[in-house]
Amino acid sequence: MRILTYICILILCIVTKHTQAQRTVTFFASDGLEITADIYDTDVESSKYMLLFHQAEYSRGEFQQIATRLIKLGFTCIAVDLRYGNEVNFVNNETAMRAKKGGFPQSMLDCEKDILATISYVKSIDTKPRIFLLGSSFSASLCLKIANERTDIEAVIGFSPGEFFGNDLRVEEAIRGLQTPYFVGCPRSEHYYVLQLLSGTQSKKKIIFKPEGSDGLHGAKTLWWESATRDEFWLSLLFFLKDFK
Numbered sequence: 001m002r003i004l005t006y007i008c009i010l011i012l013c014i015v016t017k018h019t020q021a022q023r024t025v026t027f028f029a030s031d032g033l034e035i036t037a038d039i040y041d042t043d044v045e046s047s048k049y050m051l052l053f054h055q056a057e058y059s060r061g062e063f064q065q066i067a068t069r070l071i072k073l074g075f076t077c078i079a080v081d082l083r084y085g086n087e088v089n090f091v092n093n094e095t096a097m098r099a100k101k102g103g104f105p106q107s108m109l110d111c112e113k114d115i116l117a118t119i120s121y122v123k124s125i126d127t128k129p130r131i132f133l134l135g136s137s138f139s140a141s142l143c144l145k146i147a148n149e150r151t152d153i154e155a156v157i158g159f160s161p162g163e164f165f166g167n168d169l170r171v172e173e174a175i176r177g178l179q180t181p182y183f184v185g186c187p188r189s190e191h192y193y194v195l196q197l198l199s200g201t202q203s204k205k206k207i208i209f210k211p212e213g214s215d216g217l218h219g220a221k222t223l224w225w226e227s228a229t230r231d232e233f234w235l236s237l238l239f240f241l242k243d244f245k
Contacts, residue, residue: 029083041071133156141161153180175200184209185209
């Protein structure tokens, strides 16, 4: 266990905080909205795809640093602009701007169409993809819901999932019985709430993580270089991902 810990820490030290070059693509949701996404290619041959979905009012820019690290683990990363968002890290949400201009619905729940469209896009470029979903805040809830409804999701990673949808969707009920492997991380202040949310899941492989050093940040930004909890979260996430060769 100690050797594995040292290996994980070494990986974290090797991977820098700088942004990896990426290419931008677009594809369409079921209602016709054009979606923008950045693809970060891994240097190794791999069929593993990590689909990255941001939190409210953000953009695909939430994952600039995060994708740079994940590609070192053999994942092709696709960071998606959901229709509910704005800007982060100087990256504008092109999908949200397009949706507003075109009069498309833009609620958080409508973003489920965008997540499903991303899954379809991956299947259009790879005949046998291994699909992993990573969500931040409200999109983490949607990723868990989708994984409970499909058999083609290998694992889910969620940061700060919750009940963000009012009477339109009760997440605790929607993910009841979930058997897909998952990693869920959250600040200490959210931990009791997240445990209740996940209480009805049945996944045999799961990690529900809270940091010890400090409270932590809401959503996937707790992995950012500037976050005081980044090393704790990354180490726990690496332990989860190491079994998906």
